[in-house]
Amino acid sequence: MKKLNKRSNPAFFLLILLPALLVILFLTLYPVINTIVLAFYKYNYLSDEIKFIGLKNFFTIGSDTVFQTAFLNTLTFAAVATVVEVGLGIFLALMFYGDFRGKRPFMITVIFPMMVSTMVISAVWKVLYHYDIGLFNNILRSMNLEPVGWLIDQSKALFSIILVDIWQWTPFAFLIMQAGLNSIPNEIFESSSIDGAGYFRNLRSITLPILSSQILLVIMLRTIDTFRIFGKVYALTQGGPGNSTETVSYFIYREGFSFFNLGRASAAALYVLIAISIIALFYIKGIMKEDM
C-alpha cells in the first residue's frame, strides 16, 4: 500500500476519516451495544415496563418453537437456495463458456432478475402463484392436475419463496462461475481431452477444484443474504401460513414491532448475530487474503 511520506499531516487525515467513522459507529456500535444490554431486560415498549431478568430471554427464545422454526427455515432456505443456485450457476457457466454470437446481449438479459427491485419481483410472483387465477395453477388445471397452494400450503410456501430467490440470484452465481472459468486456460481442457478424459471426469477433477473459491463465495454471500431476508417474506406470505415461512429476520420484526417485546427481540437478534459472525469470520478471512 502506498503511503505519503512522513511529513504528511496526521490531523488532516484524521479529520477526513472522522465523519465516516462517526456515522458508522453511531449507526452500528450504538445499536449493537443497546441490543446486548436490552437482551437482559424484560422490556415492553408499549407499557414501558422495564425489568432486569438476566439470561431469561435467552432461554425462552432458545426454547421458543417459533424461533426454532424460524431458524430452521432460514437454514433450509440458505441450503436449498445455495445448492440449486451454485449447481445451476456451474451448469450454465459451462454451457455458455467462451464466445458465441450474441453473447453480450444474452448475458445482459440474463442478469435482469438481479437488477429488478425485490418488491417488484415479489409482486409478479405473487400474481403467478395465485391459487385461483394465477398462471401456474391454470397450467396445472389445463393439464388436469391438482392446483398447488403455492403460498398457502404450509408444506410448500417456503419452497415457493426459495424458488423466487433462485430465479432472482442464479444469474449472480452464473456470472461468478463464469468469471472463475475464464481464469482457466483453455489448454487444460484440451490436454485432458487428448488424454481421453471424459466430460464428467473433466468436471470433477479440473473444473470443480478450480471453481472452489467461487463456490465458497456464493455459499457465503447467499447465507449472509438469507439471514437478512425480509422483504420477500413480508410481501409474499408475512411468515405464514402458520409459521411455515417465518425466517429469523421476520421473527425479530414481529417480536419487536408487532408485540413490542424489545427484550425478547434483542435476545433473538443476538442469537442471529452469533450465527452470522461465524459465517463472517470465514468471509472476512477470505476477503482479507484477496483484497488487502
Add this chain to the structure above:
Amino acid sequence: MTGSVMSRKGLLFWVLMIIVLITVLFPLYWILITALKTPLENILPVPSLFPKKVTLENFFSVMRTGFFKNLFNSLFVAFTSTFFSLVLAFLASYALLRYKFPYKLNVLFLIWVLIVKILPPMVLAIPLYTLFTKVNLINNLWGLILVYQVYTLPYCIWMLFGFMKNLPLEFEQAAEIDGASKLKTLLSIVVPLSSSGIAATAIFSIIIAWDEFLFALLFIRSPSLQTLPLKIVSFITEYETLWGDLMAIGLLATLPVLFFSGYYYKRLTEGFSLGLK
C-alpha cells in the same frame, strides 16, 4: 476459442439458450402485460397470455394515487443518501490509503465496514427505531437518508477503497512539492483520477437505496412520504386485486434500473472481487 469447448455448441446449446431466456424474461413479460390489461381481464379465472385489449388505464390510475410523490421520495432519498455516502467514503478511503493510523486502525476500520455489510439490518432496527423516535427522525425522509448510510456507506467505502488502491502516488507528490495544500490536491488531483470509480460506486449505491424496504417500512408512516417499494407493498397487501395498478408501478420502478444492466454486466465482468455485491 478452439477445439473441445467450441464443438459443444450444437442444437442443445441453442435450445438451452432459449429455455434460459424464457425463464428470465417470462416474469418480466408478465409484469408488462398485466400492466397493460384492463382491470377486468386481470381477474379472469383463465389468465390470457396476450392482452385482449391494451390499455394505459392502470398507469393513469396509479398516477392518481400519488405515484409522482412516491417517485420523488425514492429519487430524493436514493440520491441524497448516495451523495453523503460518496463524500464520506471518498474522504475516509483516501485517509486509509495514504496514512498509517496508529493501533492498526486502518485494518480495524475496514474489518468493521465489512461486518456492517454482513450484519442483518433487522438486528439494528429496534435500537435505531427507539433512538430515531426520540430525535424526531421517524416519518421523516432525512431520517431515512441517515439510516440508509448503514447500507450505502460501507458499500461506498469498500468500492472506493478498491478503486483508489491503484491510484498512482506520483501526481500527489508532485502537487505537494509545488506547495499545493492537502485539500487542493485532493480536489484537483485525486477526485478527477477516481472519477470512473466514483461514478460506478454512485450507480450501485443509488440502486441499493432505491430498492431498500425494511427501514422504509419501519420508519415511514404517512403515505405521502412512502418510497416506491413501500407503495408496491401496500398494493400487494392491501389492495390485492388491483394487479394492473401493481404491475404498472412495478414497471415504472423497474425501467430506470434495467437501463443500467449493460453497465452492471461490464463492471461485474471486469474483475470479480470478493467484496462485490
